[in-house]
Amino acid sequence: MPAHIEHLLTSGSFSLDGGTWNVDNNVWIVGDDDECVVIDAAHDVDAILQAVGDRKLVGILCTHAHDDHIGAVAGVKAAHTAPTYLHPDDMVLWDRVYPDAPPSRPLEDGQHIHVAGIDLDVLHTPGHSPGAVCFFAPALGTVFSGDTLFHGGPGATGRSFSDFPTIIESITGRLLTLPPSTVVLTGHGESTTIGEEAGHLAEWIARGH
Known part of the structure; x- marks a missing residue:
């Protein structure tokens, strides 16, 4: 099977600034029958390992380093010795x-x-965070x-x-150009499309955060 996307929904908590909230996270796996990457290893090590199966895990890719997005990294990495990727600005x-x-x-x-x-x-x-990244897969649209x-x-x-003007600049310059x-x-x-979101930019700016 050619490269495709698999989805897991995992549940746990997110803690920052003295507060803790229950959250559901999307975990995305991109690969074929032989190898894959995990995007955001969140909460549930066993579920992620089961989804990866016996494929080669090429890497654990982190969109950012809030604890709900990286909580399962250590367990997944221990099972597969796969490299973990993170933007340096999120080391804090x-x-x-x-x-x-x-x-x-x-x-x-x-x-x-x-x-x-x-x-x-x-x-x-x-x-959203200083080292937040997105991963664009042109072949998969x-x-x-x-x-x-x-x-x-x-x-x-x-x-x-985090910073609202910065995230608007990132979305405008890096995502809405896709x-x-x-x-x-x-x-x-839930998922969306670039076209669906692009029409709401003025509303977001007026609303602020």
């Missing part, structure tokens, strides 16, 4: 979860992660947006290390 968040276990490799804007015959292009999209862009608007910017038909697979909630 990563170190709160894994102070003694840095990620294996840095992500940078314009980088390409190759898996199952396709590329995932790294787009640095700060705002899909962008994995993490918590940068959701169905209905930008990710939250009301907590530490083809309108591009499917947006998010870190939480």
Whole structure:
């Protein structure tokens, strides 16, 4: 089977700035029958390992380092010895979860992660967090947006290390420039498309965060 996308919904908690909330996270697996990557290893190690199966795990890709998105990284990495990828600007968040276990490799804007015959292009999209990234898969017509862009608007910017004008700049300059038909697979909630979200930019700016 050629490269395709698999979805897991995992549940757990998110903690920051003294608060804790129950959350459901989308975990995305991109690959074929032989190899794959995991995008955002959230909460449930066993479910992720079962989905990966006996395939080669090429990497664990982190859209950002909020604890709900990286909580299962250590367990998945221990089972597969796969490298973990994170943008360096999110180390301030990563170190709160894994102070003694840095990620294996840095992500940078314009980088390409190759898996199952396709590329995932790294787009640095700060705002929700300093090192937030999205992964654009042109061959699949899909962008994995993490918590940068959701169905209905930008990710939250009301907590530490986030900034509303920055996330709007990231979405405008890096995501809304993608083809309108591009499917947006998010870190939480339902999917959308670039075209569907582009028409609401003025509303987001007026609403603010």
